[in-house]
Amino acid sequence: MTARPDQDGDRQLRLLGDAWDKAAEHWRDGPARQFGDGQLTPLLQESRTYLEALRKLMDTLEAADRETEG
Amino acid sequence: MTGIHADIDALKGLHDALVRYRHAQRDVTARGEDRLTATRASLEAKASRLRAQLELGQAEYTACQDRAAQADPDDPVDCSGYARAVQQNSERLEQIRLWQQRIDAEAGEFSGIIGRFADLLENDLPRMEEHLVAIIASLEAARRVRAPVSGP
Numbered sequence: 001m002t003a004r005p006d007q008d009g010d011r012q013l014r015l016l017g018d019a020w021d022k023a024a025e026h027w028r029d030g031p032a033r034q035f036g037d038g039q040l041t042p043l044l045q046e047s048r049t050y051l052e053a054l055r056k057l058m059d060t061l062e063a064a065d066r067e068t069e070g
Numbered sequence: 071m072t073g074i075h076a077d078i079d080a081l082k083g084l085h086d087a088l089v090r091y092r093h094a095q096r097d098v099t100a101r102g103e104d105r106l107t108a109t110r111a112s113l114e115a116k117a118s119r120l121r122a123q124l125e126l127g128q129a130e131y132t133a134c135q136d137r138a139a140q141a142d143p144d145d146p147v148d149c150s151g152y153a154r155a156v157q158q159n160s161e162r163l164e165q166i167r168l169w170q171q172r173i174d175a176e177a178g179e180f181s182g183i184i185g186r187f188a189d190l191l192e193n194d195l196p197r198m199e200e201h202l203v204a205i206i207a208s209l210e211a212a213r214r215v216r217a218p219v220s221g222p
Contacts, residue, residue, distance in 0.1 A: 054102050
């Protein structure tokens with residue numbers, strides 16, 4: 001069974017977070033902080049907003065399919 | 071050697087992760103859109119079938135009512151089954167119409183959010199990747215300059 005797209009998106013978000021944590025262990029200078037605060041954090045936040053909206057929409061679509069069966 | 075270039079290796083790993091993320095989330099957005107399109111089409115097909123059944127059911131109910139009006143009072147015609155079928159199909163059709171309205175409303179709200187996210191995937195993420203490539207190149211250049219000269 002194929003996972004829902006929002007679930008796959010969540011998994012990708014976790015993988016990116018893990019990659020950042022790993023990079024941050026070795027990359028701790030000024031540019032690292034600028035990159036993290038100025039670019040990566042907004043990306044992660046916007047991704048969470050999108051994935052939450054996608055999850056809500058997928059829930060609605062599943063409910064519509066289920067409730068109108070038969 | 072591992073420790074010396076650990077930061078560069080870590081940055082390369084982060085760069086690769088960003089590229090994978092961009093491709094994977096593009097796929098996620100496309101599948102989300104496909105799912106929305108499929109459910110809309112499925113609801114419309116169900117509504118279309120029900121409209122046809124309702125039309126047929128109403129015609130049968132009307133014919134039954136005509137027969138009932140002309141029937142012998144001692145042998146009445148029962149049309150309640152037709153009436154029930156029309157009522158049930160009307161309710162199911164209304165239920166589908168309400169789901170279609172709800173999905174349209176939620177999809178409308180969603181379109182703004184997906185627009186921002188798609189823009190981020192298409193424009194911001196490639197810029198971040200390029201930024202990291204530049205940082206990696208800069209670090210590698212600095213290491214080459216600082217590398218000790220060995221020789222006789």
